[in-house]
Amino acid sequence: MRYIYDEQGVTFNYFLLTFIAIFLIPTTYFSLFSTDKDAKLRKPSCNCEACLRKENYLKNRKLSSTDRISKKLAIFVAVGWICFAYLVYKVTTVKIEIDVWDPYEVLGISEGTPLPQIKKHFKELSRKWHPDKAPEDKKAEYESKFIDFTKAYKVLTDEDIRKNYEEWGHPDGKQAYSLGIALPTWLIEAKNSPFVLGVYALAFGIGLPFFVGRWWYSSNAYTKDGIRTHTMDLYFKELRNNSTIKQLLDLLSASVEYKELVEQRPSDTTLLPQIISSVKEELDKRFSEKYQPSKRYIAPYCQKASALFHAHLLRINFSDEDLLKDKYFIAERSIHLINGILDIAIAHRWLQTSLRCMELSQLLVQAMWFQDNSLVQLPYINQDIIKTMKLKKKNIRNIIQLREMNDEERKNVFKALSPTEYESLMRIASIYPLLKIDQAYFKVAGDAIITPGSIVTLIIKLRI
Structure with missing residues (x-):
C-alpha cells in the first residue's frame, strides 16, 4: 500500500467543504428560520406601571443581547458562505488528471487496428526508439x-x-494499492515546515495550555453551581442557625460577585445617599422601622448592594439608568446566590434558616418587604389601597381571601380603581396558583410501621 497526497487539491477541498457545511448550514437555518421563544417578546399580562416598566427593561435587554448575537452570527454566516462558494468554485474548475494506462494510446494507434498493422507499427517504433540507437x-x-x-x-x-x-x-498484473490522503502536498513540503511547525506550536504549545489553564482557574474559582468559591466561603463562615432575614440580606450584599460584576461609579457617591434617604423615609412611614446599614460589611460594594436591595424590596423608583441596571442585576443574581446559602443551611440541617432563605427568595422575586401585605403582588395594589383596606377594617391578608370574597364586596374595597384596572387585577388574581394538601404522612421505606432510629420520609400529596 502506498499513500498519495492530494497534489491537485481536490480531495482536500472536498474535506473543507464538508467540514464547513456541518457548521454553516445549521447556523444559517437557525439564523433565518429560528422560532426562538425568547426572541418573541411576551405580551404584558397587565398594563400597570410596574409591569410595563419590567417589560420595557426585559425588552431592551433581550434586544441588545439579540443584536450582539445577530451581528456576530451574520458575520460568521457571510464569511462562511464566501469560503464555501470559493471552495465550490475551486472544486468545479480544477482539472482532474487520471492516469489510465492504454496500450493503443502508448503505441499511437486507434482501437480496432488489425494485428498485422500493429506488428508493422511496432517494428517502426522499435527501429526508431531502440536503446542501441539512442544518443x-x-x-x-x-x-x-x-x-x-x-x-x-x-x-x-x-x-x-x-x-x-x-x-x-x-x-x-495487480499493482500496489494506493490510498489518497486529503492533505495538500504543500503541507508536507520541506520549505513550508517552519510554517506548519509554527502552527502546531501555537495550537499545542500556547493555545492548549491557555485553555486548560483557563478551565482550571474557572473550576477552582467557581463551585459546581456557578457561585464564586470566595462567596461560598463567606456564607459558610457567617451563616448561623438563628440568622434573620435581614442578616441574610446583609450576607447577600457581601457576595464577591457584586464586587467584581457591579461597577462602582463616581456618581454613586451622590446618588446612593439619596436612595438611602428614600429607603429611610419609606421604612419609617410604612412600618415605623429604622434603616440600619450593616456594621459588619462596610465595603463600598456591600453598601451599594444593600441600598439597592432595600430599594428593590420597597419598590422605590429612581431615574438613573445605570443604577437601575445595577438594581436589576443585583436582584436577579441574588436568586441564584441565595440557593448557595440554602445549600449550606440544609447541609447543617438548620430548618429555620432554610425556611428564611426560601422566604427571602420569594420576597426578592416579588419585590416585597418582609412585612408587606401579600396583595401587593397584584397590579394596581399600592400602599394607599392597603391603608384604605385597614380603615375599612377589611383584613385581607392574601390572594385566597380576596378570591373568596363576593364581587360587590371586592368592588367596594377597590373603589379607587377604574373598571379596567379592577378587571386586570382580578384576572391576575384568578390565575394565582392555589395549593391544597390532600395527604401528609410519614413513612419508612420497606416497613409498615415506624420504629425508633429509622429513617423517616415525609410524603405530601398536593393538588393545584
Missing part, C-alpha cells in the same frame, strides 16, 4: 519509451499478458 544524453528516455512500447505490443499480441491487462488494468 548518449537520451539513453534513459529511449529505454523507457522502448519498454512501454514493448509492454503495449505484448498486451495486444500475447494472450497471457492481455488477460492480465483485462483483469487488473495493467500488463504486469
Whole structure:
C-alpha cells in the first residue's frame, strides 16, 4: 500500500467543504428560520406601571443581547458562505488528471487496428526508439519509451499478458494499492515546515495550555453551581442557625460577585445617599422601622448592594439608568446566590434558616418587604389601597381571601380603581396558583410501621 497526497487539491477541498457545511448550514437555518421563544417578546399580562416598566427593561435587554448575537452570527454566516462558494468554485474548475494506462494510446494507434498493422507499427517504433540507437544524453528516455512500447505490443499480441491487462488494468498484473490522503502536498513540503511547525506550536504549545489553564482557574474559582468559591466561603463562615432575614440580606450584599460584576461609579457617591434617604423615609412611614446599614460589611460594594436591595424590596423608583441596571442585576443574581446559602443551611440541617432563605427568595422575586401585605403582588395594589383596606377594617391578608370574597364586596374595597384596572387585577388574581394538601404522612421505606432510629420520609400529596 502506498499513500498519495492530494497534489491537485481536490480531495482536500472536498474535506473543507464538508467540514464547513456541518457548521454553516445549521447556523444559517437557525439564523433565518429560528422560532426562538425568547426572541418573541411576551405580551404584558397587565398594563400597570410596574409591569410595563419590567417589560420595557426585559425588552431592551433581550434586544441588545439579540443584536450582539445577530451581528456576530451574520458575520460568521457571510464569511462562511464566501469560503464555501470559493471552495465550490475551486472544486468545479480544477482539472482532474487520471492516469489510465492504454496500450493503443502508448503505441499511437486507434482501437480496432488489425494485428498485422500493429506488428508493422511496432517494428517502426522499435527501429526508431531502440536503446542501441539512442544518443548518449537520451539513453534513459529511449529505454523507457522502448519498454512501454514493448509492454503495449505484448498486451495486444500475447494472450497471457492481455488477460492480465483485462483483469487488473495493467500488463504486469495487480499493482500496489494506493490510498489518497486529503492533505495538500504543500503541507508536507520541506520549505513550508517552519510554517506548519509554527502552527502546531501555537495550537499545542500556547493555545492548549491557555485553555486548560483557563478551565482550571474557572473550576477552582467557581463551585459546581456557578457561585464564586470566595462567596461560598463567606456564607459558610457567617451563616448561623438563628440568622434573620435581614442578616441574610446583609450576607447577600457581601457576595464577591457584586464586587467584581457591579461597577462602582463616581456618581454613586451622590446618588446612593439619596436612595438611602428614600429607603429611610419609606421604612419609617410604612412600618415605623429604622434603616440600619450593616456594621459588619462596610465595603463600598456591600453598601451599594444593600441600598439597592432595600430599594428593590420597597419598590422605590429612581431615574438613573445605570443604577437601575445595577438594581436589576443585583436582584436577579441574588436568586441564584441565595440557593448557595440554602445549600449550606440544609447541609447543617438548620430548618429555620432554610425556611428564611426560601422566604427571602420569594420576597426578592416579588419585590416585597418582609412585612408587606401579600396583595401587593397584584397590579394596581399600592400602599394607599392597603391603608384604605385597614380603615375599612377589611383584613385581607392574601390572594385566597380576596378570591373568596363576593364581587360587590371586592368592588367596594377597590373603589379607587377604574373598571379596567379592577378587571386586570382580578384576572391576575384568578390565575394565582392555589395549593391544597390532600395527604401528609410519614413513612419508612420497606416497613409498615415506624420504629425508633429509622429513617423517616415525609410524603405530601398536593393538588393545584
